[in-house]
Amino acid sequence: MSEETKHIKISDYDYPLPDERIAKFPLAERDNSKLLLYKSGEVSEDVFHHLSSHLPQGALMVFNNTKVIQARMHFRKETGALIEIFLMEPASPADYELMFQTNGKCSWFCMIGNLKKWKEGKLNRDFEINGHKLTLSASVDRTKAPEVAGGTNHWIDFEWNNGNVSFAEILEAVGELPIPPYLNRETQESDKTTYQTVYSKIKGSVAAPTAGLHFTDKVLKSLDEAGVVRDELTLHVGAGTFKPVKSEEIEDHNMHTEYIVVHRHTLENLLKHDCSAIAVGTTSVRTLESLYYMGVKLEMNPSALETELHVNQWDPYDYAHNDDGLVLVEGRVVTVEKAIRNLLAYLDKDKLEALHSSTQIIIAPGFTYKIVKMLVTNFHQPQSTLLLLVSAFLKGDWHKVYDYALAHGFRFLSYGDSSLLIP
Template structure:
């Protein structure tokens, strides 16, 4: 299949507004679960997930945490300006960024930009009983956004504390509602740890401590990785064929321990969510790069969008050997974790290397996430979505879940 020449219109389906879940179910693990197993479709409740999974298997979660990335400023003229944090620029490391004091810079989207051409925006707020003033200054274009400098007058307060105080959680635009206090809890997974995402890895929203305990009781090993979800996850495919769509690049981090576990499990994993899929499958191509050039540096390991579809006569490396190449790289560099980025697009024609089962929600029509699902179930996505539409499943971020076993 010529993946680049796939027509996105072939991945459309009718999604009535009333099927988009505006809020989650009261108890996370009481959402519906569609089971697609070797072409057959059935349903259950999410808290019964473990009984459909093989014992002695490895499940991988994305432990990213959504930040309160939407900031509101008001000019002296009264104009309202929204600054949406995309990714850190100075410092570029996420962990350093959230600990920084006094000054930092972000790549941002700016709402009502035409009203903010010059000058700085100032906001005053109270934190820990102290009055703090933060100033935002527009510096120019930067990557896919605009570079904004932030300066504040209290160096005992870090940037994480500032956005926790004055930022707003950025729920998906298709919910067509304002963020509510309840979203601060319901739009985070129970295992979220590492701050950096501007959207939740929503397949994980169904998990509870009870479900995680049940997985362990069924001898299912659980490991984590990090992919910080960018705003590009909501970017629609506007080109007629997918070769005209540019994927967003996202930061990933995979610990040595997780790679060792993957090797121990024969480079086979159950992925929770499309972000885990994109990270795990990217590992193969990182290992392939290292097979061909052991002198690469971490910044050289970025996975480009179309890399998996190149004429790769060298793609004879097994997934296990690719993972071993990454371990050897970490050893040479004295690193405990792999830090890089991926722009991978997974669409029909892609051959999965590591992910054997997938837990995921129901995605928007004509989206790259639907392409990923179609590739995973060998083109059988319409059977899954027709069942979900005719059996009262709820769709998108706060909707129901599916377990896909090709």
């Protein structure tokens, strides 16, 4: 199975996407977006605010509650050169929550725009918070630039001269929201609202989990009234989500690592719902499907450390499976329920309320979905790993969805329309 998947040609996942079909801005009412319905091979359409009428009563629906941070900062050198620093991942402290509470100094792995103009020295930027003048300085520590995200990131030390101001406040004052590059426009004030889900809570993403952008309080209320059970997890979306597949075969594409937090109640909710869920967005899919493989790792080694639960890109394809796609460990079938119970036992052992881990999982044709039974998602870029994920979910039938969307005036990508996929 793994070899066939690794030799998938990304050129087979192409389709024509004219620029005018890419939604540059969202609709004024986000839940008025169109909703494509794919049910067992049949395609139709509705309006997003009718979503609850298409979902089974009592089903578990899982949302990604990450919040997009104002991750893009600009500094001007004394020479006039403009340097862009794009925050990618916390370095010190490495914990997202601690990072945003940090006072005085912190360090991040960052991408740098116009790096050739910044050979050495500190960059400074003056600004005000609540009438207090502050200076933020940035410097590159070239001894600490590891091979993170394909070696494109640099370790940047930030310092500011007011110990009472947190890094979260700094970003609020000088950061810009990093909207997707394919929108081909500057970030606008309206994006601060429209490029966040209404249920976003946990700061850390540099891109929105865009399937969630269609939800309004009204739609969430209609889900509750329809008996749909809502739960949340956190996956901090990295800029790697926009990374194009440049290799001919996906074997040579290096998936980015993303950080996840899943609380005990979510695992318990999964058990109550036969380990089945409706995922809102591909980030929720990647997290939920990674849980199974984390549980498999605990089946192999019950005393595994948190870092050892990381799901590598090819883990799902390299294990021995039975005909149902379940992993075999020493001849034993690891059911989805067993994997989830292993994760709960792991939390119990260390008296933890949440699982903190990371995933690099690539979901492509040849992958067997274990937990996600229905998917709410937007329309993705041609030749992207997200299109591979959708194809795997629809057992190759993605063309039917995209041909319909192109022929019926659907809007594409982050601010575009939505779909409900039920294989």
